């Protein structure tokens with residue numbers, strides 16, 4: 001029998017009989033405020049912040065909130081199964097943890113704690129190229145759990161080759177290539193504090209321990225960490241890349257490749273034509289193009305364009321179980337979760353990330369059941385209306 005994620009609520013109430021209440025809020029929209037109170041302004045500003053005036057991040061939430069679910073009754077929702085097949089993988093629920101860089105600013109155990117949490121709950125972990133922890137150290141704590149690798153497609157071919165080889169050796173099976181960050185956007189919250197997180201734990205972070213990256217430095221990282229950070233900023237991405245360049249990745253990666261940060265239907269078609277396996281409809285959580293289309297508003301057009309050819313995933317603004325439901329109703333196969341798990345990590349390490357996953361999926365399970373669905377397969381556009389307000 002499939003796991004009933006909704007039972008988490010009774011676990012919480014049962015614990016309550018001995019006087020225990022959850023260590024973190026069960027409404028994940030409250031985590032940001034709590035993190036802000038507990039951690040310094042630099043790290044929280046970096047994670048919570050977004051591009052420009054923040055309008056895209058707000059639009060992401062508004063586009064999800066504007067869509068309302070129309071529940072159906074008497075449809076036998078006793079036995080529910082949240083599992084989905086994505087890119088040939090059986091996932092227990094339509095959820096993966098999004099790639100989030102430099103997690104050591106949130107917690108000393110950084111990506112290792114987040115990866116352990118994902119593995120414990122059976123949710124794929126997408127490791128960022130810009131992680132605070134080397135690929136191999138993360139692989140070590142994941143057993144045989146599902147893990148994907150996010151590539152920042154570097155200007156330096158040797159760095160890219162090195163990452164692809166190390167990710168493959170570490171058992172990372174899906175390559176997620178992020179397209180929407182050829183440059184870091186204008187981020188006033190970080191600029192006002194002159195805060196760049198990349199110096200944090202520089203000696204042990206993924207880039208800074210990579211042999212190909214180090215080979216290009218005039219001095220060892222510990223002797224001139226500022227120069228190492230400037231080399232990183234200069235080469236982690238490549239604004240010169242174009243669609244034909246994808247052939248290199250297709251030839252040098254055996255497994256599925258997913259392009260992250262696609263918003264236009266024509267770009268989704270180009271991804272399919274380039275032999276890619278999936279796209280993530282995402283505006284990077286509103287951190288790149290201030291003023292851009294909300295991710296949920298871009299989703300239906302991409303699904304119409306390539307839904308029969310590619311796995312269409314979604315992120316940017318997912319905070320509740322209802323948001324997961326709405327993304328699926330708009331045509332996504334699964335969603336990625338970003339900031340909320342970073343806050344969970346900052347507030348309570350591995351346990352905090354597990355709390356976030358369990359709350360989101362319990363709420364999603366209940367949303368499904370209460371809306372008349374026994375699983376993701378039957379969810380579709382007919383379940384939603386747009387709030388005229």
Ligand SMILES: Cc1cc2nc3c(=O)[nH]c(=O)nc-3n(C[C@H](O)[C@H](O)[C@H](O)COP(=O)(O)O)c2cc1C
Nearest residue numbers: 047098099100101128178284285315316317338339
């Ligand atoms: C602090 C932070 C760091 C991020 N680092 C990366 C990264 O290294 N690679 C990447 O592809 N996306 C990165 N993202 C974007 C996320 O993968 C994801 O697209 C975004 O957080 C989703 O929006 P949400 O935070 O509203 O859930 C980062 C996001 C945040 C908040």
Ligand SMILES: O=C(O)C(=O)c1ccccc1
Nearest residue numbers: 101102130181236284287
């Ligand atoms: O901050 C980000 O959103 C991001 O994607 C990033 C970019 C470079 C390094 C680490 C994270």
